Amino acid sequence: MDFYEVIRTRRSVRKFKADDMPEEVLKRVLDAARIAQSGSNRQPWRYIIIRDKARMKEMLPVCGDQSFVAEAPVLIVACGTNLNFNRGGYMGDFSMLVDVSISFDHLTLAARAEGLGTCWIGSFNNDGVKKYLEIPNDVQVVALTPLGYPADSGAFSENTNRKSLEEIVCYEKYE
Numbered sequence: 001m002d003f004y005e006v007i008r009t010r011r012s013v014r015k016f017k018a019d020d021m022p023e024e025v026l027k028r029v030l031d032a033a034r035i036a037q038s039g040s041n042r043q044p045w046r047y048i049i050i051r052d053k054a055r056m057k058e059m060l061p062v063c064g065d066q067s068f069v070a071e072a073p074v075l076i077v078a079c080g081t082n083l084n085f086n087r088g089g090y091m092g093d094f095s096m097l098v099d100v101s102i103s104f105d106h107l108t109l110a111a112r113a114e115g116l117g118t119c120w121i122g123s124f125n126n127d128g129v130k131k132y133l134e135i136p137n138d139v140q141v142v143a144l145t146p147l148g149y150p151a152d153s154g155a156f157s158e159n160t161n162r163k164s165l166e167e168i169v170c171y172e173k174y175e
């Protein structure tokens with residue numbers, strides 16, 4: 001699939017078929033996350049793959065009670081290790097969030113290219129998810145996503161609800 005078609009038609013999917021995906025497809029999607037760029041090539045990410053339905057459902061209260069989070073065959077939790085290192089920017093420890101987000105976006109786009117739906121879940125309780133999945137203190141949860149084939153045939157329709165280029169781009173100085 002053409003790269004620009006992938007990014008135009010990646011949409012948040014919140015209804016899934018029960019059908020599981022072949023293992024090699026899941027591997028390709030995870031590999032897209034693996035090869036992402038990161039500051040100083042630190043690769044501070046780690047992905048937890050959850051297939052146990054009971055576990056998914058029990059996690060709903062720490063995922064904003066968004067029921068679709070437990071409806072796909074796979075739930076992916078993206079974690080990041082605190083860097084304790086300021087690369088010279090103002091972000092300090094928070095630069096981990098940038099790295100993991102880049103990797104996670106690779107994952108969502110690769111999923112789209114495979115015909116799989118994702119929905120970036122940012123509304124979750126970090127401490128709650130950490131406790132539930134036995135995530136160490138110096139590791140944070142950055143995002144979650146269900147992963148599965150969309151239930152609706154129009155799930156990958158292009159999102160036209162975006163600001164125009166004129167609204168987001170200026171030249172030579174901030175305007």
Ligand SMILES: Cc1cc2nc3c(=O)[nH]c(=O)nc-3n(C[C@H](O)[C@H](O)[C@H](O)COP(=O)(O)O)c2cc1C
Pocket residue numbers: 010011012013064066119120121122123124159
């Ligand atoms: C950082 C981030 C956090 C998000 N958190 C949630 C969430 O908790 N629940 C949800 O249903 N969608 C969530 N979304 C999805 C956005 O609502 C969605 O990407 C946006 O409305 C644009 O729609 P589209 O993804 O279909 O193009 C999140 C997206 C991002 C990037």
